[in-house]
Amino acid sequence: MSEHIFEYAPAPESASIVDIRPAYGLFINGEWVDGTDGRSFKSVNPATEEVLAEITEAGPADVDRAVTAARTAFETVWGPMPGRERAKYLFRIARLIQERSRELAVLETIDNGKPIRESRDVDLPLVAAHFFYYAGWADKLPYAGFGPDPRPLGVAGQVIPWNFPLLMLAWKIAPALACGNTVVLKPAETTPLTALAFAEICRQAELPPGVVNIVTGAGETGKALVEHPGVDKVAFTGSTEVGKQIARAVAGTRKRLTLELGGKAANVIFDDAPLDQAVEGVINGIFFNQGHVCCAGSRLLVQETIAEELLERLKARMTTLRVGDPLDKNTDVGAVNSAEQLEKIRTLAQIGEAEGATRWSVPCRLPEQGFWFPPTVFTGVAQSHRIAREEIFGPVLSVLTFRTPAEAVEKANNTPYGLSAGIWTEKGSRILWMAQRMRAGVVWANTFNKFDPAAPFGGYKESGFGREGGRHGLEAYLDV
Ligand code: NAD
Ligand code: MN
Numbered sequence: 225m226s227e228h229i230f231e232y233a234p235a236p237e238s239a240s241i242v243d244i245r246p247a248y249g250l251f252i253n254g255e256w257v258d259g260t261d262g263r264s265f266k267s268v269n270p271a272t273e274e275v276l277a278e279i280t281e282a283g284p285a286d287v288d289r290a291v292t293a294a295r296t297a298f299e300t301v302w303g304p305m306p307g308r309e310r311a312k313y314l315f316r317i318a319r320l321i322q323e324r325s326r327e328l329a330v331l332e333t334i335d336n337g338k339p340i341r342e343s344r345d346v347d348l349p350l351v352a353a354h355f356f357y358y359a360g361w362a363d364k365l366p367y368a369g370f371g372p373d374p375r376p377l378g379v380a381g382q383v384i385p386w387n388f389p390l391l392m393l394a395w396k397i398a399p400a401l402a403c404g405n406t407v408v409l410k411p412a413e414t415t416p417l418t419a420l421a422f423a424e425i426c427r428q429a430e431l432p433p434g435v436v437n438i439v440t441g442a443g444e445t446g447k448a449l450v451e452h453p454g455v456d457k458v459a460f461t462g463s464t465e466v467g468k469q470i471a472r473a474v475a476g477t478r479k480r481l482t483l484e485l486g487g488k489a490a491n492v493i494f495d496d497a498p499l500d501q502a503v504e505g506v507i508n509g510i511f512f513n514q515g516h517v518c519c520a521g522s523r524l525l526v527q528e529t530i531a532e533e534l535l536e537r538l539k540a541r542m543t544t545l546r547v548g549d550p551l552d553k554n555t556d557v558g559a560v561n562s563a564e565q566l567e568k569i570r571t572l573a574q575i576g577e578a579e580g581a582t583r584w585s586v587p588c589r590l591p592e593q594g595f596w597f598p599p600t601v602f603t604g605v606a607q608s609h610r611i612a613r614e615e616i617f618g619p620v621l622s623v624l625t626f627r628t629p630a631e632a633v634e635k636a637n638n639t640p641y642g643l644s645a646g647i648w649t650e651k652g653s654r655i656l657w658m659a660q661r662m663r664a665g666v667v668w669a670n671t672f673n674k675f676d677p678a679a680p681f682g683g684y685k686e687s688g689f690g691r692e693g694g695r696h697g698l699e700a701y702l703d704v
């Protein structure tokens with residue numbers, strides 16, 4: 225809603241394609257069932273604060289039912305099934321996702337707050353691509369480099385966050401099923417709707433009952449799932465804090481564990497970089513998905529000689545970002561996912577000012593209802609500032625400068641995290657020199673936030689361990 229020379233007419237995507245039920249049960253053993261203790265919570269649209277649906281809160285008894293269903297399905301149907309037969313189901317799921325992608329994109333935008341342009345053009349195509357990719361592996365596991373007959377682990381308990389609800393579901397479920405495991409998945413409490421729609425897709429695909437089970441709830445439900453003794457493998461994506469709790473809970477058991485946690489990525493811009501492209505990369509790196517991205521380029525490291533010019537161009541570009549109705553096809557920055565997340569962003573931004581950094585926010589009118597934060601940049605940031613060290617998980621960029629490549633490496637790696645990094649330079653040799661020295665799972669060169677199901681993704685240090693995506697992603701779900 226910022227002021228523009230040419231004001232755009234509203235271009236809202238119609239929400240009539242989605243059919244949200246007033247209340248949802250749990251998806252266990254191929255059926256919709258009620259929770260045993262009758263508890264529920266609400267999912268809201270963060271752009272309007274409108275209540276979307278009543279969601280069942282699964283208790284320990286429900287989690288136990290789901291794990292038991294997954295165990296039976298693993299032992300009787302899915303585990304013994306030849307890979308080429310499992311592949312057919314995964315291909316069918318991938319095609320159904322494609323067929324229903326408009327509906328799923330609208331549903332994701334309504335429940336999460338992300339712009340329809342992103343859910344339609346990024347999330348949904350990647351979700352379908354992930355299922356297609358792992359469908360292709362299901363009958364080729366003997367050629368994946370893990371021995372002639374790699375075996376599945378059994379029942380996977382999977383817990384995912386709210387920032388890419390259906391995409392994180394795909395990253396978890398597609399490789400697990402391809403390898404012959406069955407799953408119990410818990411979506412985040414603020415964004416359960418696309419996971420529940422996915423349950424319907426499993427029914428449409430005639431997936432055998434119990435192969436995929438969806439239990440909704442918050443932290444307590446997640447805890448009951450990861451601590452359930454019938455779970456063979458725990459896969460978690462979320463905060464480093466909860467990741468550490470899970471690591472402690474799983475230690476000493478025979479459960480396998482992969483953790484995909486937070487990040488504080490450096491986007492490093494050298495003086496020979498093509499500036500306008502670099503500015504686009506910075507924008508995409510931190511304002512994509514309102515900055516609710518674990519691999520967001522939240523620390524901009526810019527070479528001192530070009531810092532002033534780059535910042536000028538960056539601010540000019542930021543003022544053209546359209547903040548507002550996520551369902552509008554012209555919107556670039558949507559709503560913050562929840563009141564709690566908005567509070568966290570506001571607090572860290574205040575701390576940034578209190579610690580002496582200079583704040584600049586895009587002058588834009590924000591909607592009255594819903595949860596909103598303007599695209600913001602902090603300059604004069606020191607490495608010791610909390611906004612340079614902690615994950616803000618919002619549309620807030622911290623800018624630091626450097627003089628030499630060695631200093632850039634030093635500063636980029638000066639973080640407890642290590643999920644991703646970006647390098648902007650014309651020199652190929654410098655890209656390789658930098659990439660070798662970055663302690664980060666993914667290093668992008670002259671681009672940012674590029675994803676492909678064939679490319680492994682994961683962290684160093686407190687960003688977690690294990691890889692998702694690609695051939696590497698199979699290892700987490702095989703007994704190797
Ligand atoms: P969160 O850790 O609070 O919640 C993530 C999930 O864990 C939710 O489903 C939640 O209900 C569940 N949960 C909460 N407490 C639990 C417990 N004690 N035991 C088991 N499950 C529990 O994080 P969030 O606020 O939902 O998500 C934001 C965080 O996730 C950020 O720090 C971000 O960096 C991280 N993240 C990482 C990746 C990645 O791939 N590395 C991707 C997306 C998000
Ligand atoms: Mn919601």
